[in-house]
Amino acid sequence: MSGLHSAAGRFVGQSVLRREDARLLTGHGSYVDDIVLPGMLHVAFVRSDIARGRITRVDVEAARALDGVHAVLTSDDLNPRVESVQMQPTMLASMPGAPLRPLANGDVRFVGEPIVLVVADSRYIAEDACDLVEVDIEQLPAVVDFERAADDTHNLVHAELGSNVAQDMAPPVHPDLERVLQDAPNVVTATFHQQRQTNVPMEPRGVIAAYEPSDGALQVWMSTQNPHEVRLACARVAGVPEQLVRVIGRDVGGGFGQKFFTGREELTVVLAARVLGRALKWIEDRRENLIASNHARLDRGTATFAVENDGALLGVFLDHLEDCGAFPVGGTGATGGFVGILFPGPYRVPLAGFHTRAVWTNTCGRAAYRGPWMFETVAREQMMDVAARAVGIDPLDFRRRNVVQAGELPYTSAFGMTLDTVTPAETLEQAAAIIGYDEFRVEQRRAFETDGRLSGIGIGLYVEPTSMGMMDPLSTDAALVRVQPTGKVSVHLGTGSHGQSIETTMAQVVAEELGIDFDDVVVVQGDTEPTPFGRGTGGSGTAVIAGGACRAASAEVRAKALDIAAHLMEASPADLELADGRIAVRGTPSRFIAWAEVARAAHLDSAKLPPGMQSGLEATATFKAPPITWSNACHICTVEVERATGIVRVLRYVVSEDCGVMINPMVVEGQIAGGVVQGIGGALYEHLVYDSDGNPLTATFLDYLVPTATEVPVIEYGHVETPSATPGGHKGMGEGGAIGSPPCVFNAVADALALVGATVTRTPLGPTAVLGALASSYTPAP
Amino acid sequence: MHDDDIAVTMNVNGERRRARVEARLTLADFLREECALTGTHLGCEHGVCGACTVLLDGDAVRSCLVFAVQAEGARVTTVEGLGGPDGALSPVQDALRAEHGLQCGFCTPGFVVSITALLAENPNPNDQEVREALSGNICRCTGYQGIVKAVQRAVSS
């Protein structure tokens, strides 16, 4: 869908072309590596090539002696200046976490862990110097297999924590649940593995830090989703008062969660810049990004469903295990609590329970990746198909019988989560209709029976908790709406746009609210100096939270503008309306005053203002989101599995979604598409592999396989627009595409393989997995 | 500056550029650092992602896999050289904008150059040809939907 949409406003609801595009298309964007400061030096890290071991010697003399090298820093130079907790994200500092440190100190805990920081005239020379650093490490047995980590009490990833278990949550199980999981007419259990993946923003991480000793100011350019959090973290780690720290991240080449909190290397570089009093630049290369930035998604779940013979779900239980790696970004990095609570999803599940554990391993740390807890959808949706097959009901029908219907809303889950203004049943039907579910089933049979061809159809249905208001500071955003004397408007936001089109969508919202032209509104963001404190860009929160703040600030500005206009026109503010750059008397459009005239009066002509009113026309307002704004979607795709090669092709892909009122449908569809393709990558291609000693085997783009244009289908969209209760009626949606797609593709492949009795339980579904499944299956005569 | 630096002269976007550089300096780093043309991006530095694609004597190549000294005497066109001098967008750039073929924009210069090269050689590619030609560039944001459509749009315009 593109173009006009039904309930569209003048700007909100329109596929307005993007503000950001012209500079990015012509090579004039401003990413961190594009910034050059006078006298700036370049950083490279010596990293561990051993997963677990004791450092017995670090010799930096030869490196220091190299021409063009300015400093070679070890843990002795940096670590004593910071405590672990200072490096944790602000909101998580009080939570349990890995013992973070700038540089490895005494021991190493994963391959890629930084040990030495080199500062040189260029990155080329810095790497030369890295080659000259000698590090001796006494290798110890590494904890690599996350399924065995918890039981390993001898080899500990973090000896100071006393255990490899990072988190263990087991809410009490309701006796009735225990009963149905024993006695239900059908009790179905399956275990699924999701493989280690990573975010892969096309721009790796990067930072420039410049400390000016004369005034004590620290300027930081960073590829970040969250400039204000970066400022807090840098202030803590560098020991610079927050008001003297400025963080800028103008254009950011993707993040998908990787750049939401401040990474260890970035903080280490900032600290080094503070210590050396020089401007330092560190641009992560792709190898570093793949082995040392963050990993995600490595989960195992055993799902048990109790099902009535008619297909009704009686109770569900999930036993979940996740790998946090050694130094996850953000507390333990564990998402298991969310996975457990969200596991029932959009279904009517009277009884639910879970047990989740997270473990430390000697591997790269876990962090958020687009829908960090999406394993709830993976495990549930894959299990829905397994259960449907077990009770002999088609997976679509099985979902129809269990999905929460409109008439049941608000629906409170077994864990006390209340679904409202969601439409899972509607999107299920819409997606099934668009893809032609029943027709596909007929064709699937025919293709199998006549040619032995294996095709399949899969569904991924989910509700997504977005814009979460129960977790400060993620709950709240602020906007400053500033009207200039000419009537032109700037909107100042604490966001860190990294592809979300915020410069466009938030301008749409403010233009709409103020009744002025889109072209007269500019959005300023990605810089802590001119913007109010904000929550950053992530967690599918911009439309609701930043959008809410924009609306709130616009409302204050508008109210003042109306007061001024009313005074000038001798009318009552209540009789005035704002549209098309004018303030007019409702019903008498010929009686109006131009918006610019009001702005002029507000700034330049105080005599024209109502008695007692101060000059100026701007407002800063905050908006705190409700605890959860649910959005929902249904993904359905069809695939073909080539029996001879195990190659899977996605044939058609449909997403029917409800993100409430769309600010910009083009942008909504773009966000969905990106997420879907990441999910296709997760289901079929992407896999970070370690050998049993903890060596990463997929440290290049030839080995870590991101889908390209030849691997992806055309994505078809359906929209259901049910306004949320938030101002504007929006719901978050940035992550959803990546949540629904992996189980959708998995289910389609499993559906195809089921034709010959083959089963799969692990991703990625590359040729090895698919051929393996086919080889160990029986092949009934067509 | 080292004694064994090598003088190199090339024409970049119509301008003559001279510099003395280390032999190991990649063309990508030359463009970014010596010419301050930062539109050429580095997404992998090992030839896979395509973000660094430029035209070398008219052919699209990875500038991370060419040394600057190898471009001695060559004509190099970067993304900055494809639009109009007044900032006007080329048909390919315009089509990418119209079809929402970019989000974070980091991969975009590489796609602009690759698509420009594709259409110069094959003004009427079919869907398969378009996708194969795009497969040497990675985008993590768009799922390629808008990019594929943009090529089709640029073809029909």
Add this chain to the structure above:
Amino acid sequence: MKPATFRYHAPATLTDALTLLSEYGDDAKVLAGGQSLVPILAMRLSRFDHLVDVNRVDGLAGITRENGHLVVRAGTRQRALERDESVAAHVPLLARAAPLIAHFQIRNRGTVGGSLAHADPASELPAVALALGAEFDIASERGTRRADAATFFESLWTTTLEPDELLVGARFPVWSGRSGFGIREVARRHGDFAIAGAACALAADDDGRLARAAIALFGVASTPWRAADAEAALTGAIATDVDAMEVAAAAVRGLDPTDDVHASGAARLAIAQHVVSLALSDALAEVRDAR
């Protein structure tokens, strides 16, 4: 990810190039298209004190016909194989192999000689050379020699080329008369090195009896691999009688590919068998149609 220092040489003549290679021996490396070498240098997987860039060597690129052979000079870009009409006309297998290599931006730069000298076992061109029985012209200050594709590829990324030697050209025999060709591969993504691939060349007499048959697999062993048993089974057979599936099964007998992150050995083997059947079927169809 930046390369270490090296001294750069850009000889303009073959003689100068050979002098440099002879002078620096093990410390020098030939730089052709750079599409394999530069990533290795950037990742600092190996380093060389001297790079001898052969891109400016006069006469090192170009495609010519020479009594029964198509001679492809080493510096010829892989892209030229797709565009050159004489390649399509005389060595169609080469023309069909080229688009399977990487992406067009890489083929614009990568050379035929570089691909052969780099000898990646999953590369298309070494397998094509092996299947067709190509010969390689090799020069050094010590003189010139001609090597057979059959013995040139020694092991993973290793050929019989000595450090002072330059691959100058490859001579691909023109299979004239009633012949057919096929090349097929399966890769994880389009443009990736193949999990497994097969190149097949057949020549038949007027009765449709196969006089020559060649099948070379790539991606399945440490070098491109010739399926001698399958070839023997094909030779003398009537093209229309051949059961491609059966031959394919014979072709991979004895292969034992290793596991890697892209495919297990078993998956690789199954895929190899499949691509042989496809490449062979293509070639057989062409033989049948070429009356």
